[in-house]
Amino acid sequence: MGIGDQIQVMNIVVNKLCNNIKFWHRSDKILEETLEVFCGTVSSYSSSKTLLNLETVNFLVHNHVGAHFPSWDTTMTTSIRHYLLFIADRLVFSSSERLEITRLMCLWLPTLLLWVN
Numbered sequence: 001m002g003i004g005d006q007i008q009v010m011n012i013v014v015n016k017l018c019n020n021i022k023f024w025h026r027s028d029k030i031l032e033e034t035l036e037v038f039c040g041t042v043s044s045y046s047s048s049k050t051l052l053n054l055e056t057v058n059f060l061v062h063n064h065v066g067a068h069f070p071s072w073d074t075t076m077t078t079s080i081r082h083y084l085l086f087i088a089d090r091l092v093f094s095s096s097e098r099l100e101i102t103r104l105m106c107l108w109l110p111t112l113l114l115w116v117n
Contacts, residue, residue: 006050007050007054010041010047010050010051010054011054011055011056013037013041014038014041014051014054014056014057015056017034017037017038017041018056018057018059018060020034021034021035021038021060028077028080031080032077032079032080032083035080035083035084035087036083038083038087039083039086039087039090042086042087042090042091042094043090045094048090048091048094049094049095051091051094052091052094052095057091061088061091061092
C-alpha cells in the first residue's frame with residue numbers, strides 16, 4: 001500500500017468513514033457503526049487536532065449539510081445524532097484558535113437548531 005506515516009493511515013480510515021456516511025446514509029446500522037468508529041478516532045485531543053488538519057475532515061466540517069451528506073437531516077435516529085454531535089464537538093473544540101472555534105460553531109449552528117426543533 002505504500003503507507004508511510006500515521007497521517008496517511010488516518011487519512012485512509014477517515015476517507016472510508018466519510019464515504020460510509022455519504023453513501024450508506026439509509027442504513028442505520030452501517031451509519032451507526034461508522035460513527036462509532038469515527039467517535040473513537042476523535043476521542044483524544046491530539047487525534048482530533050490531527051484529524052482537523054486532514055482535507056477530508058475539513059470538507060466534512062465545512063460541508064456537513066445538503067447534497068454532500070444527506071443523512072444529516074431531521075430523519076436520523078437519536079443515537080446517530082448523538083454520535084454526530086460528539087464528533088462535531090471534539091473537532092470544533094480541538095482547535096486552539098478562538099477565531100476558528102467561533103467560525104466552526106457558526107457553521108454548525110443551523111444544523112444544531114434544525115435538530116433541536
